[in-house]
Each structure stands twice: as structure tokens, then as C-alpha cells.
Amino acid sequence: MFDDDTIVALATPIGSSAISVIRISGKNSISIIENIFVSVKPGKKLKNQSTNTIHLGYIVAENNNLLDQVLVSIFKSPFSYTGENMIEISCHGSYYIQQQILQLIIRKGIRLARPGEFTFRAFINKKIDLSQAEAIADLIMSENKICHEISLQQIKGSLSNTIKDLRKKLLDFVSLLELELDFSEENVIFAKRSELFSFLQELKEIIKDLIESFSLGNAIKKGIYVVIIGKPNVGKSTFFNQAVQEERSIISHIEGTTRDYVEGEIILNGILFHFLDTAGIRKTRDPIEIMGVEKTMKKIEEAQVILYIFDSSDQEKQKILSDIQSIQKKYPLKNIFVIANKSDLSDFYDFENFKSNIPYFFEISSKNYHEVKRVLNVLSSLFLDKLKEKKIVVTQNRHYEALKLSLRELLLAHNAFNKGFSVDLISIYIKETLRYLGEISGEITSEDILKNIFSKFCIGK
Numbered sequence: 344m345f346d347d348d349t350i351v352a353l354a355t356p357i358g359s360s361a362i363s364v365i366r367i368s369g370k371n372s373i374s375i376i377e378n379i380f381v382s383v384k385p386g387k388k389l390k391n392q393s394t395n396t397i398h399l400g401y402i403v404a405e406n407n408n409l410l411d412q413v414l415v416s417i418f419k420s421p422f423s424y425t426g427e428n429m430i431e432i433s434c435h436g437s438y439y440i441q442q443q444i445l446q447l448i449i450r451k452g453i454r455l456a457r458p459g460e461f462t463f464r465a466f467i468n469k470k471i472d473l474s475q476a477e478a479i480a481d482l483i484m485s486e487n488k489i490c491h492e493i494s495l496q497q498i499k500g501s502l503s504n505t506i507k508d509l510r511k512k513l514l515d516f517v518s519l520l521e522l523e524l525d526f527s528e529e530n531v532i533f534a535k536r537s538e539l540f541s542f543l544q545e546l547k548e549i550i551k552d553l554i555e556s557f558s559l560g561n562a563i564k565k566g567i568y569v570v571i572i573g574k575p576n577v578g579k580s581t582f583f584n585q586a587v588q589e590e591r592s593i594i595s596h597i598e599g600t601t602r603d604y605v606e607g608e609i610i611l612n613g614i615l616f617h618f619l620d621t622a623g624i625r626k627t628r629d630p631i632e633i634m635g636v637e638k639t640m641k642k643i644e645e646a647q648v649i650l651y652i653f654d655s656s657d658q659e660k661q662k663i664l665s666d667i668q669s670i671q672k673k674y675p676l677k678n679i680f681v682i683a684n685k686s687d688l689s690d691f692y693d694f695e696n697f698k699s700n701i702p703y704f705f706e707i708s709s710k711n712y713h714e715v716k717r718v719l720n721v722l723s724s725l726f727l728d729k730l731k732e733k734k735i736v737v738t739q740n741r742h743y744e745a746l747k748l749s750l751r752e753l754l755l756a757h758n759a760f761n762k763g764f765s766v767d768l769i770s771i772y773i774k775e776t777l778r779y780l781g782e783i784s785g786e787i788t789s790e791d792i793l794k795n796i797f798s799k800f801c802i803g804k
């Protein structure tokens with residue numbers, strides 16, 4: 344995958360803008376750009392300038408054809424993003440100028456970069472590790488505050504540092520165990536068993552915690568799904584429209600108004616939420632409504648939050664409570680919010696029984712935006728608090744898989760240790776644990792993994 348060609352790409356989007364940035368990386372970048380750049384200061388040469396400096400001048404093509412006035416930034420190896428010699432040309436942002444300068448550079452023998460190739464070189468030159476490279480891709484894609492924060496934290500190396508510390512300690516132990524194997528005839532013990540045991544225990548907890556953080560991290564990256572359910576006519580669509588601040592769903596007093604689900608998005612406290620308004624759940628013969636109810640059931644499975652709405656004036660309170668309790672039982676890991684709606688119709692409802700059984704219970708009128716907003720605030724705070732509890736949040740599928748595999752090997756090591764199995768077996772399991780942990784930061788990687796990660800980048804990054 345890696346060659347040491349000098350590469351070029353447009354780092355800003357194609358099309359017109361105030362300025363565009365063209366990036367060049369590789370050992371010949373400075374000497375080649377020297378040939379097409381004329382400084383405003385007569386006689387000034389790029390190769391004599393110090394690193395991290397900016398120079399005003401012109402890009403001049405063959406036959407002294409002037410293309411643009413530009414700023415050229417110089418980064419000398421190793422003080423650059425890729426670790427190689429780099430140049431960034433800030434030119435005027437017209438499509439014509441971008442293409443003319445790019446083509447001129449290519450004619451001078453620099454090739455067009457592949458997607459992610461700059462970041463790949465940063466990785467090869469140990470400027471960043473793999474999980475940081477992935478976080479850079481996430482950062483470019485992040486569209487809300489929380490995703491932005493999580494990816495920044497990962498770029499700073501929070502996950503990699505944790506993994507590196509764990510690996511280093513494990514490596515120390517495994518080296519001592521291997522040493523014992525070398526001296527097996529003398530029957531000596533180098534690795535203190537009690538220390539190894541408590542370390543394995545500690546490691547297990549840390550990895551479990553990271554694995555657990557994934558469901559939250561993943562939900563936050565993709566947005567949290569909130570499915571609104573309840574009997575027909577209780578005010579689900581009214582609540583939904585208020586939440587997404589749009590007349591999205593049709594509201595009417597006729598039962599079974601919403602037959603298909605309707606989706607809307609909002610950002611609360613920097614977290615993206617997808618709300619789903621669904622067909623009211625009831626026994627019906629209408630084939631379209633039956634399909635709607637089936638879809639509702641499927642959406643419930645996928646959601647992180649179930650928002651159950653009922654009509655406060657409904658006489659069958661006991662039946663409603665037992666319905667809610669069976670939902671709680673069926674989905675113990677989901678957050679269940681319950682709303683007694685249409686509270687404006689009367690003051691005489693008694694919900695003591697509900698309040699004592701349901702952690703998130705609200706009496707509101709969905710017609711009143713401020714009351715709906717109160718529910719939304721509790722909802723977003725719930726997820727913000729969950730995030731604050733976690734020091735590190737795993738957001739990449741690849742990390743999640745590697746963590747699960749390393750936990751599997753670790754449990755085997757732990758078990759082998761408990762049962763007093765031989766040192767060589769324990770050391771095999773620990774080495775496997777090390778291997779999977781090493782895949783996260785990229786200390787151990789296959790070419791396929793690298794290709795897969797860097798192909799997700801855009802050209803110029």
C-alpha cells in the first residue's frame with residue numbers, strides 16, 4: 344500500500360469558494376513546487392525558508408503563464424501532518440484555478456493522492472495511531488456537538504493511551520512467564536501470581552466497561568431512536584409534532600389516523616434524536632393499519648427509548664399500568680418514558696400508582712409546547728449524564744469487535760490460571776489478548792484492515 348511518491352490533492356471541496364487549499368506531501372514537495380512558485384520578494388527560495396512559515400507569491404505555468412497569486416505554507420519533515428515534507432498552497436477558490444494548478448503540479452511529476460493517503464502517511468510515520476486516524480474521519484463527519492467532543496477526545500488519544508498502558512503491563516507479565524518457560528528445568532517463578540491474578544481481574548473490568556460504552560457511543564453517533572407508542576387517539580402525533588417543531592404527522596380525533604410511521608430529527612443538548620411517530624396499537628382488520636402496527640413492533644425493537652403515551656381520562660388505568668409493566672419486563676435495557684396526556688381536560692386523576700412504578704412519568708398536555716419541552720429536557724439530560732459517567736466512549740465497530748475478542752481470550756487466560764494450567768497455555772491466551780488489543784491502536788494490523796479504514800476518507804485527507 345505504501346510508496347514514497349510525492350502526492351497532491353485538493354484539501355477543500357471542489358467548486359467555487361473564497362480560497363482553496365492544495366496539499367502536497369513527500370520528500371520532493373518543496374523542490375518541485377520551487378519550480379512553479381515565484382515569490383513577491385525577488386530571489387527568495389522556498390528551500391531556504393524555515394519550517395511552518397508562509398510565503399506570498401505567484402504560481403507560474405509553462406511559458407511564464409501566470410495562474411494565480413497564492414500563499415504557500417512550508418512544513419519540513421518531521422514537523423508536518425504526514426511527517427514528510429509538505430506544502431499547502433492557498434489559492435483563489437475558482438474551479439478553473441484549482442484545476443489549472445493541480446494539473447500543472449501533476450505535469451511536474453507529482454501524482455494525485457488516494458483517499459486518506461495523507462492520514463495513512465501520518466499513521467505510517469507514527470504521527471498518529473490507528474484509532475486516532477479513525478477519529479479524524481469521525482471528526483470530519485460529525486454533525487453535532489457530542490459526536491464532535493467524542494472524536495476530539497479520541498484524537499487526543501484517550502482510547503489509545505488506555506489500551507497502550509494495558510498492553511504494556513500485559514507484555515511485562517507475559518515476558519516474565521516466557522522467561523519461566525526458558526528456565527523450566529530450574530523451576531523458578533518470575534511473575535508474581537497474586538499480582539498477575541489481580542491484574543487480569545482489573546483488565547477484565549476495564550475491557551468490559553469499554554465494551555459496554557459502545558452501545559451508548561454507537562447510539563450517540565447514529566442518533567438516539569425514540570419510538571412513540573400507545574393506543575389510537577391518545578395524542579402521539581400531537582406530541583411528535585411538538586417535539587420536532589413541525590406539522591409532520593396528521594392529527595385528528597379519528598382513531599387510526601397514523602398508519603405508517605413518521606420520522607423526525609432534532610438535536611437536544613448537542614445530541615441527535617430521531618423521533619418516530621407510529622400507528623396506534625390496537626386490534627384492527629384494516630390491512631394497511633395491520634401493517635402499520637407490525638412496523639411499530641419492529642421499530643420498538645430498534646429504539647433506545649420507548650415513549651408510551653396514554654390518555655389521562657382513560658378509565659382502564661389498571662390495564663394501562665399492567666401494559667406498561669409488561670413492556671418494562673420485555674425491554675429491561677431500554678429507557679421507558681410514560682406520558683399521561685391531555686392533563687388539561689381534568690385535574691382529578693390520581694397517578695400515585697404510576698409514579699411509584701415508573702421512573703420517568705409525566706403528566707402533561709401535548710398541546711402545550713412547554714410541557715413537551717419538559718419531557719425532552721429530561722430525555723436529553725439522561726443521555727448526557729450517561730456520557731459523563733464514561734471516561735472513554737467506544738464508537739467504532741472495529742474497536743468493539745476487537746475488544747470482545749480480547750475479552751474472550753482474557754477470560755480463557757483467567758480460567759486457565761484459576762485451574763492451575765501450565766504457564767505456556769496461560770501465556771498463549773495472554774498473547775492473543777495482546778494481539779486483539781494491539782489491533783485497536785494499530786500496533787498490530789493487517790493490510791485489509793488498513794485498506795478498509797483509509798478508504799473511508801476523502802481524497803485530500
Ligand SMILES: Nc1nc2c(ncn2[C@@H]2O[C@H](COP(=O)(O)OP(=O)(O)OP(=O)(O)O)[C@@H](O)[C@H]2O)c(=O)[nH]1
Nearest residue numbers: 575576577578579580581595599600601623708709
Ligand atoms: N385536550 C387535548 N387534546 C389533545 C391533546 N393531545 C392530543 N389531543 C387531541 O387528541 C386527538 C388525537 O390526537 P393525535 O395526536 O392525532 O393522536 P394519535 O395518538 O396520533 O392518534 P392515531 O394516529 O390515530 O393513533 C386530536 O383531536 C388532538 O387534537 C391534549 O393534550 N389535550
Ligand SMILES: [Mg+2]
Nearest residue numbers: 579580600601
Ligand atoms: Mg397519530
